Structures are given as structure tokens and as C-alpha cells.
Amino acid sequence: MGTCGHEECYISTPPTLQFMLEDFPLITPNETIDRSIPRCRLCDLIAASTRESAAVFPPPTYASPIEGLQNHIASAERLIAEGIQNEELEKTLPSMKQMLADEIKATELRMVEVWKEYWAIWGPGEGPEIPNEYPVEEEIQDVVEEPSKDTGGKKRKAPLKIKGRASGKKARKA
Numbered sequence: 001m002g003t004c005g006h007e008e009c010y011i012s013t014p015p016t017l018q019f020m021l022e023d024f025p026l027i028t029p030n031e032t033i034d035r036s037i038p039r040c041r042l043c044d045l046i047a048a049s050t051r052e053s054a055a056v057f058p059p060p061t062y063a064s065p066i067e068g069l070q071n072h073i074a075s076a077e078r079l080i081a082e083g084i085q086n087e088e089l090e091k092t093l094p095s096m097k098q099m100l101a102d103e104i105k106a107t108e109l110r111m112v113e114v115w116k117e118y119w120a121i122w123g124p125g126e127g128p129e130i131p132n133e134y135p136v137e138e139e140i141q142d143v144v145e146e147p148s149k150d151t152g153g154k155k156r157k158a159p160l161k162i163k164g165r166a167s168g169k170k171a172r173k174a
């Protein structure tokens with residue numbers, strides 16, 4: 001307190017534990033902090049944004065895996081369209097697109113993960129939306145239930161495991 005320079009506007013006491021439990025049943029509140037001690041919400045927000053950047057642009061390259069895959073797919077599609085390369089590339093295209101879909105979902109999950117620490121103190125309202133079927137930590141590695149048009153609402157494996165995913169989907173001609 002008093003050292004970050006934000007104190008005038010942003011220092012306040014976090015919601016009480018009781019309020020957290022009653023109003024935010026999806027959030028596991030931080031029970032280790034003393035909620036009677038004012039703290040800087042902006043500092044907590046900045047920390048959460050920093051963690052979010054690391055989730056979207058992970059080290060060591062700090063490049064977006066989503067952008068990388070998108071570029072890769074765009075190049076492949078261009079080579080196919082120009083007739084420079086065909087058969088092999090066309091075969092790998094569906095799995096590349098599946099990897100992209102998985103990476104997008106995985107990134108969303110990572111973003112939710114890194115905001116938990118902030119939500120645990122202040123409650124939700126900042127950062128990404130909390131998914132309805134908010135998975136508890138162990139389940140994130142396992143199965144995510146996700147009704148979607150593509151799978152007809154069937155259960156899908158969590159996006160963190162990519163192996164063997166591509167075979168189920170046949171290539172859609174663009």
C-alpha cells in the first residue's frame with residue numbers, strides 16, 4: 001500500500017468472503033488475504049493483464065501460436081490454390097485447421113486460468129467471460145463439455161491434447 005502510485009483512486013477493501021461465496025458461486029475465493037486490509041485493485045488488474053499476455057503470447061518465443069497456425073494455413077491454402085503443391089498439403093490441411101481450433105480453445109482456457117487469481121480476490125467483471133460450465137482445475141486437463149454445431153453437441157476432448165484429433169474430420173472443400 002502507498003507505494004504503487006495508484007492509491008488515490010483504486011485502493012479499497014475486497015468484497016467479503018461471505019459476499020464472494022454468495023454472489024459468485026463459480027469463483028473459488030482467496031481465503032488467505034485479509035479482506036479488511038485495503039489493497040490496490042489496479043495493481044491486481046495490471047498483474048492479471050500481464051499474466052494474460054503470457055497466456056496469449058507464451059514464452060520462449062512470445063509469438064501467438066494462433067497467429068502462427070493461421071499463417072501456416074494461409075500459406076498452405078495459397079500453395080494449393082496456385083497449384084504449386086497439392087496432394088500432401090491438402091491432406092494435412094484438415095489437421096492444421098483442427099490444431100488451430102484446438103489452440104484457440106486452449107488459449108481461451110489459459111486466459112480464464114490466469115484471471116482466476118484476480119477473480120478470487122475481487123470477484124468477476126474484468127477479463128474474459130467465465131464459461132457457464134466452468135471446469136474445476138482437474139477437469140480442464142480432462143474433458144470439456146462443449147455443445148457445438150460441428151460435433152452436434154457431443155462431448156469433445158479437451159483442446160490441450162491434440163494427438164489423434166484430426167482423423168475424425170474430413171476435409172471441407174473451400
Ligand SMILES: [Zn+2]
Pocket residue numbers: 004005006007010040041042043044
Ligand atoms: Zn496500484
